[in-house]
Amino acid sequence: MRLQFRVQEFQTEAVHAVADCFAGQPYRRPDTRNAELELDPSRLLANVRAVQERAGLPQSGALACSDAAPDAPNLDVEMETGTGKTYVYIKTIMELHRRHGWSRFIVVVPGVAIREGVRKAFEITAGHFRQTYGTCPRPFTYDSTRLHELERFRTGAGVQVMIINLQAFNSAARENRRIYEELDGFGSRRPIDVISASRPIVVIDEPQRIGSARSLESLSRFRPLMVLRYSATHRVRHDLVHRLDALDAHRRELVKRIAVVGVEGEPGPAKRRVQIREVIRAHLGRERELHARGVKVLSLLFIDQVVRYRDYARADQLGDYARMFVEEYRALTAGVPDGPYRRYLDGISVERTHQGYFAIDRRTGRMVDGDASDVDAYHLILRDRERLLSMDEPVRFVFSHSALREGWDNPNVFVMGMLKSSDNTVSRRQEVGRGLRLAVDQRGERVDGVNELTVVADESYSAFVAALQAEGETGEITDGRRAAARRPAAPKNPVVLADFDSAELVGRCVAALDTCLVVPIGKYTVQTATGERTYDDRAPDSRIDLLGELVARTGLTRRTVCAILTGLRPATFALYRNDPPRFVREVATMISREIAGAPPSASRSADDRTPRPRAGRHHSAVPR
Structure with missing residues (x-):
């Protein structure tokens, strides 16, 4: 199954917002380096102000400066998570190439997860952009041990795009310093000199994560022709030329509605079990509804520690949360009546329907707390997104923590479980954003009338919503089915949910x-x-x-x-x-x-x- 893409007005507006800032810049035949900007600062500022006026945005009094590109344009695009931010900047790359001949671009991301998500986005949109522009970008991921790809970036025809994560050029690690060293295997050249000689246009994905003085100084070594920043939550403002905030996205039905299920009660295993039960209950309810329509339902559970999911001290290696999941899943699916959906459930064992995405210790090969990835889950969750959307793929529940907090999303995440205590270091908007994209069916086509994300929170509904809204304007958030966790009556026989007297x-x-x-x-x-x-x-x-x-x-x-x-x-x-x-x-x-x-x-x-x-x-x- 392949995701289908169509031209949408709200995304085209974002593309033109950037491209129109360079009105009057002549077209120059693509070369091994981008042609210099020929617009004087006053004309460029006038263009930026015209774009801002058209969009109803505050107008810049002067062109913004940044240590990442002191003498170059620095443009901001604000787009709510789930509205196709990556698609928009890829299309912007193609539009700048079509209008002005610029052909050397660098996409800078803050981490590996986002890097792989971006690489996948280039792959799955290639055919779409080839139909629109007659050509498509030629991306590669920077790797200091594969510098022949950097040579292609320098001399190759067409639109060349290098995707690089911040650590690859902003870390003290030995392998990451190679970008600044003269290398015998690279003709005694420094990779950074080859890159900077191309005068690349730099696109920063999630710039709020790349704002330290050291990061900006490192970015300046690319000698960018301009810097374009794309985020839903900019922390440092430059020249803002387009805004599609959360409230607008919800009003225009470009993302899922949010329904919150707040679980109140004493902290501890009993409360977590209630949350897991509510995630499974919500998942099965939505899945039963959408199964006949060919819509794969996914649930994403954020947890606090890997050992809660994978406990290597136990014979079956199931952590407490994984064990609870298996027990609650079996109990909740036992009563599903006969029919096509029952047969679908019977074809998937509980052991195969959940997957963990965590860091892997290179020495032991075991899951650990961190930001890297499990090899098998890495390929399925980040690289094989279409396979995860297929009804033939048994994985329906994904457990993770910080590794999937940003940089990854899937249109068919319908349920989220927050199985950890909230704190100031984790953004609710980033986590909730993993499930805001509109759902697709088995043909990769968007599906209307089903787009609601259920978030099972580990606190009261009102507290969770208040914290979520405090981080930025959001669309309508509804109060979903509340669940109450009761204190266990006895350690061996906890009672966590009460039945209701229906009459x-x-x-x-x-x-x-x-x-x-x-x-x-x-x-x-x-x-x-x-x-x-x-x-x-x-x-x-x-x-x-x-x-x-x-x-x-x-x-x-x-x-x-x-x-x-x-x-x-x-x-x-x-x-x-x-x-x-x-x-x-x-x-x-x-x-x-x-x-x-x-x-x-x-x-x-x-x-x-x-x-x-x-x-x-x-x-x-x-x-x-």
């Missing part, structure tokens, strides 16, 4: 909704220079699957949700027409609050306790 729960939900539900008619305000106009948005015929949406958001059965809806007063139920999406959100939130406070009952299953609707409150149909 009482339905009654309390109906009472709460009849009393407190408010859904005003949806309104949109259009502001212009001469005033503003307000439009009502009452939907006479909505195609929302009301039952299905509420089941997915609350975790209740269709029978129980139906009982709640049919128990509502007609006036309450009629609020649906005012604003169907908001009705779903408000009702799901209020039901989730009642679930969080539901008393335990061990006598009957939830499905056996569905109550009879109240007399006089029947509705003939649930709108879809």
Whole structure:
């Protein structure tokens, strides 16, 4: 299966934002070095200001400077994670080549994981760009032991792109100092001199990780013609020429919605087990829904220590989290009824459906805490992204920590589990960003109507959302099904979740909704220079699957949700027409609050306790 790419306006806007800054620069035939900028500073500044005015951005008073390129343009592009940032700068490379003949580019990344993700992006987009531009980039990853590729960068035809991680030229390690040394096997030349002679255009991916004085000084040795910086979270500002922030991305439905499941309770193994159970439960619910549509569902679990997943002191080498996963997975899948989805599950053993991505100790070959990678998981998770998306690939649950925090994403991550305590050194936005990309089916085509990311947090819903929003504007975040972890009754027999008395729960939900539900008619305000106009948005015929949406958001059965809806007063139920999406959100939130406070009952299953609707409150149909 190959991912399919199509030209999208919001990405084209980002490409033109950079390319238009060089309007008036003549086309020069590609050579072994990029032609110098022929625009004087005043013309370049005028171009930058024109682009900024077009985008509604603050206008630069003077061209920004940086120690990475003191006398060259330094342009910033801000794009929310999951909106195709890498695709955009590859297309920008091709556009600059088409317009001006520039053909030598360097993509600088902060680490190996991002480097491999970028290399893969060049590979899978090659055919797409060949159709658009008649040619495609010719990338390679810098390796101090394979300098023949650097010779191709210097003399090769077409668009040459070197991908290099920061450590390869900014580290004191012996192998990384080779870039500054005269090498006998390289004609007694220094690699850095060959690179700088080409006057490359430098693209920095995640520049917030490459901002130290030493890093900037090292970058300046490339003698960049210009520096283009791409990130969702710039820390140091230069000339910002394009912005697609998180709020805009959510409003334009360019990324997944976020639903948070907060797990509150005493820290410890019982709480982690609840989280793992909730991740599996959410995964199976989404997978059951999407299996027939050919959409592979993946879940990503961030953990605190490798030993929690891989414990080499045990005979089976399963850490506590892996052991919990196996037990909870078997328990939750046991009750899946016969049918195509049941047969799909039966074809995948629990041992093969989870995979760890961690550093590997070169001496022992064992997983350890760190930033490198396990060879097998490395190829599957980073290099064989399409295979991970295939229904034929058994891996559906991926365990990791810092190694996948940034630089890797997969469009079909639908569930995330934060199985570690939050701290100030780990960005929630970076972690959540791994699952924001829109999903694809087995043909590699985007799928609409299914794009919601469920995040199972290790803290309350409100605390997690507040911390997430504190790191930057985000789109709408909904309150998913809450789970409560109870203190274990005894060490050998922990009780971590309570069953619900469905009859009482339905009654309390109906009472709460009849009393407190408010859904005003949806309104949109259009502001212009001469005033503003307000439009009502009452939907006479909505195609929302009301039952299905509420089941997915609350975790209740269709029978129980139906009982709640049919128990509502007609006036309450009629609020649906005012604003169907908001009705779903408000009702799901209020039901989730009642679930969080539901008393335990061990006598009957939830499905056996569905109550009879109240007399006089029947509705003939649930709108879809």
